[in-house]
Amino acid sequence: MRFLDEFRNPGLARKLAAHIREKSTRPVRFMEFCGSHTHAIFKNGIRQLLPPTVELLSGPGCPVCVTSNADLDRAIALAQVPGVVLATFGDMLKVPGSHSSLQEAKARGADVRVVYSATDALELARASPQRSVIFLGVGFETTAPTVAASVLQASEEGLHNYYVFSMHKLTPPVMAALLRSGETRLDGVIAPGHVSAIVGWRAWEFLPREFNMPCVVAGFEPLDILLCIDRLVKQVEAGEASAESVYTRGVRPEGNQEALRLMYRVFEPAPATWRGIGTVPESGLHLKRAYQRFDAEATFRVPVPDARENPACICGEVLRGVKTPLECSLFGRACTPDRPAGPCMVSTEGSCAAYYLYRGADARESAPGPW
């Protein structure tokens, strides 16, 4: 397959890995911000190719995982409003909120539909004019512009039964918040590829500037990730810190200006609450006043019980890069992808799910035997 096989070339991967092993002398901790990177790293066994000096940490880059229980509880409450159709990405269904999940609400009779995009939700609204269709806006800068486009489309069509519950989040502000807390000790950041395709790799220049933190944007194939780690090692060994991109086929310095314009036409930055991290100013997106009639939160006033967290679940610490899933007492026992206790075990981008799915190979002390 063109544009993929080139970036999976085993010979080149071995050469790159050898280069990293040769150059790396100082022990370093790099955070892959993005959950898709975590999965790609496990799926390809990248950790097995790295020298013991290079440690990889998962970050908060999983939109489902960082959704707070309070927001989840509100989504579940919205689903139970008579006449409402709740349209959501499939990943959200199984995430346990304080008392229940969307899946359980659905089983009790709430009309919850899995969609693949906001456009599908818009189609639902057109098809059932007597129902109110609420789309759960979960995602980063990659998803938000598409949701903005759906709102503009609904506005243009004069659609009066389409709403968005915006839980969108912005990634550079939360990365800054993590580093500012001082709790997460890092030597470099593997910056997200898809997000950077929208925000541009320049959006990460604050990392070297304000935190003296090396940062390299990577794609999701084995060679992308190895090349990124190679550059990070090079920066660290040279005592330098700069922002760069090795995902040149996907990311422009300034990103996708068209998508950003669309996003900021409909949404404006607002404080957002991240699971495990807390409220971070300017890290969320709310609908602008002009589009408030599409705002599900403002339109449907639902009582939401106080949020509760499972005290044993360490998703928050995992998302901050403070602990690994293996340090959780629930992992693999009281928490599995089929019966998740926390969101990081649910989402296809969650770290706990990655550790569980590919456990053994890299995640646990017992590596698999010879092939």
Add this chain to the structure above:
Amino acid sequence: MQERVLLAHGSGGKLSHDLVERLLVPIFNNPLLEKLDDSASFPASGRLAFTTDSYIVTPIFFPGGDIGRLAVCGTVNDLSMVGARPLYLSVSLIVEEGLPIAELERVARSMQEAAEEAGVTVITGDTKVVNHGSADRLFVNTAGIGKVPEGVDISGSNARPGDAVIVSGPLGDHGIAVMSQREGLSFAAGVESDVAPLNHLVQAMLRASGRIHALRDPTRGGLASTLNEIARQSQVGIRIDEELVPVRDAVRAACEMLGLDPLYVANEGKLVAMLPEEDAEPVVRAMRKERHGSAAAIIGRVCAEEPGRVVMRTRLGTSRIVDMLTGEPLPRIC
């Protein structure tokens, strides 16, 4: 006859009789069914295999097949996976009122076509009609009886260290074909379901080797889940090589777009076999001569280490665990 199925078609009255006698019986056309007794009876001897499965698929017509072909092939294949020669099937239809009769006829004809391909006969059946909304267009249940040849002992618990792991062809076609039709995914255009009866393929394999230990068709949950089942049942480890696992480019591309792993995508016309390494080459040669085994390949081996676990060597030469499917495969968000 009415254009659409009405509740009255399932009431046992005149319309029911019309539906059965004028539409369904002539399609399945055989003396055992035509007697229309409460049970079909037939002589039997030796070891028999008996299985049943219910089929629910949206949409009921998809590229490469439909719910009828699926229901016949699924049961034929379940019988084949213990080495049995399928003989007779039952067909139960649960129809949502309002289904166009032409569609019911199309499904029934497709069932008969698949049955003829497999060499089995539909000898008994039932039709029920439920209120609009109580079923999704059409549900089908089939049960089947087959004869297990003398000396054949095939089971998911019989895989042994030293066995080769063989698949009969490229993986993931059915799941991607259905998903592409359901979601209108243009990038998966041209992918057709592999739904097919595998009994002739299995008989050809049995002729090539008398030592087939395990057979299974990797339907829902895909190859990954099937290998895990066998590893657990047989208490053996399984090692496969990513490079050797056949997947069509179009299916790989669709999986990349959706964030799915072809190892977990459903198949309806493929099988996995475990048999002694010495017999692997002749069996693969015999499979490749068959229509539904033309791309058969050895993809790995069974070992004694790490019983219950499936490990794959990746293209990079690293290794990773391949676990059971958990939950539904869902496309990623970002």
